[in-house]
Amino acid sequence: MLMLNKTDLSPASFILDGVPGLEDTHLWVSFPFCSMYVVAMVGNCGLLYLICCDDSLHKPMFYFLALLSLTDLVMCSSTIPKALCIFWFHLKEIGFEECLVQMFFIHTFTGMESGVLMLMALDRYIAICYPLRYSTILTNPVIAKVGLATFLRGVLLIIPFIFLTKRLPYCRGHVIPHTYCDHMSVAKLSCGNVKVNAIYGLLVALLIGGFDILCITVSYTMILRAVVSLSSADARQKAFSTCTAHICAIVFSYSPAFFSFFSHRFGSHTIPPSCHIIVANVYLLLPPTMNPIVYGVKTKQIRDCVIRILSSSKDTKSHGISVSIFQDR
Numbered sequence: 001m002l003m004l005n006k007t008d009l010s011p012a013s014f015i016l017d018g019v020p021g022l023e024d025t026h027l028w029v030s031f032p033f034c035s036m037y038v039v040a041m042v043g044n045c046g047l048l049y050l051i052c053c054d055d056s057l058h059k060p061m062f063y064f065l066a067l068l069s070l071t072d073l074v075m076c077s078s079t080i081p082k083a084l085c086i087f088w089f090h091l092k093e094i095g096f097e098e099c100l101v102q103m104f105f106i107h108t109f110t111g112m113e114s115g116v117l118m119l120m121a122l123d124r125y126i127a128i129c130y131p132l133r134y135s136t137i138l139t140n141p142v143i144a145k146v147g148l149a150t151f152l153r154g155v156l157l158i159i160p161f162i163f164l165t166k167r168l169p170y171c172r173g174h175v176i177p178h179t180y181c182d183h184m185s186v187a188k189l190s191c192g193n194v195k196v197n198a199i200y201g202l203l204v205a206l207l208i209g210g211f212d213i214l215c216i217t218v219s220y221t222m223i224l225r226a227v228v229s230l231s232s233a234d235a236r237q238k239a240f241s242t243c244t245a246h247i248c249a250i251v252f253s254y255s256p257a258f259f260s261f262f263s264h265r266f267g268s269h270t271i272p273p274s275c276h277i278i279v280a281n282v283y284l285l286l287p288p289t290m291n292p293i294v295y296g297v298k299t300k301q302i303r304d305c306v307i308r309i310l311s312s313s314k315d316t317k318s319h320g321i322s323v324s325i326f327q328d329r
Contacts, residue, residue: 010096010166010169010170011096011170011174012095012096013093013094013095013096013099013174014093014094014096014099014174014175014176014181014186014189015092015093015094015174015175015176016082016086016092016093016094016176016178016179016180016181017092017175017176017177017178018083018086018087018092018178018179018277019179019274019277019278020177020273020274020277021272021273021274022274026086026087027087027088029087029278030083030084030087030088033080033083033084033087033281033285034080034084036285036286036289037076037080037081037084037285037289039289039292039293040072040073040076040285040288040289040292041073041076041077043288043289043291043292043293043296044069044070044072044073044288044291044292045069045073046292047065047066047069047292047295047296047302048066048069048070050302050305050306050309051063051065051066051069052066054305054308056301056304056305057301057302057305060123060134060135060138060143061120061123061124061127062301063140063143064116064119064120064123064143064147065120065295067116067119067147068113068116068117068120068249068291069291069292071109071112071113071116072113072287072288072291073288074105074109075105075106075109075110075113075284075287075288076284076285076288076289078102078105078106078109078180078284079102079106079179079180079281079284079285080281080284080285082094082102082179082180083179083180083281086179094181099176099181099186100162100165100166100181102180102181103161103162103165103181103182103183103186104158104159104161104162106180106181106182106284107154107158107161107183107204108151108154108155108158109154110257110283110284111153111154111157111158111204111208112150112151112154113253113287114208114209114212114253114254115150115153115154115208115212116147116150117212117216117246117249117250117253118211118212118215118216119146119147119150120246120249121215121216121219121220121246121250122215122219123138124219124220124223124242124243124246125219125220125222125223126138127242128223128226128227128239128242128243129222129223129226153208154208157204157207157208158204160200161183161197161200161201161204164187164196164197164200165183165186165187165197168187168190168192168194168197169190169191169192170189170190170191171190171191172188172189172190172191173189174189175189176189177273177277178277178280179277179280179281180281182280183197183201184197184198184201205261209257213254216250220243223239223243226239227239227240241298244298245294245295245298245299248290248294248298249287249290249291249294249295252286252287252290252291252294253286253287256279256280256282256283256286257283259279260276260279260280260283263275263276263279
């Protein structure tokens with residue numbers, strides 16, 4: 001009998017199949033994906049530009065928002081361009097190493113998204129419960145350190161995914177029924193034991209998601225207690241309004257994540273695979289699309305900054321037209 005070594009069972013590439021069951025409608029599926037991706041890129045780049053250029057936005061809250069925007073840009077750019085290539089040009093092939101790199105970026109930055117939302121909850125807790133010490137607690141070095149720690153947490157916890165996936169022998173085909181290289185979608189193509197991969201994946205989900213959700217819950221419990229104790233109704237409304245955008249960001253991020261997590265474990269036989277794939281993509285695309293819109297609408301400082309930029313642009317244009325008319329005369 002011919003024996004195959006591990007090298008023979010390591011594929012050179014995989015085929016990303018897109019959305020199974022919706023192959024004939026891939027072109028139509030691509031339009032909302034593309035539209036949301038364009039909105040996400042423009043919105044997050046615009047937020048980063050405003051925060052960098054306007055001194056009034058050089059505050060802890062907006063530094064965390066900038067970190068969230070950077071995370072969102074990387075997160076959606078790790079998947080959507082390849083998905084659009086699948087939908088539009090049928091470019092389904094992805095190299096094995098390229099697949100592992102994509103997997104690393106997706107899982108690292110989804111973990112970082114959760115971590116940044118947790119940091120923003122702590123930011124709101126300090127701002128509402130300790131307003132006089134806010135600027136002394138959240139200094140620029142502290143913000144840089146907690147941001148770096150959040151990134152390193154994701155990197156250190158996700159790197160084992162790569163080694164656990166790379167060590168597996170693959171003999172169940174090379175077609176991944178997905179638009180991107182998800183850890184367990186790739187591992188399921190293996191004919192080896194993937195129990196370690198499944199257990200470690202669940203452990204990472206608990207360490208990152210469980211810890212962050214716990215911190216967010218505790219922060220908002222303390223915020224609620226502090227706000228309810230305020231005597232003025234206007235003060236209570238103002239305190240709550242500063243949290244509205246962040247609560248929306250939490251809902252946009254965790255709702256599709258929870259649906260995907262529980263449907264895979266409890267509804268795998270009743271929910272069609274195409275629904276799983278679409279929700280998995282929404283999980284990576286909805287927060288980057290909605291976060292800039294929500295923060296732009298709900299945050300007064302950002303609205304004022306946009307109005308100032310538009311007003312100055314309009315004044316400059318009007319001045320240029322006036323000078324041109326004067327010169328013509």
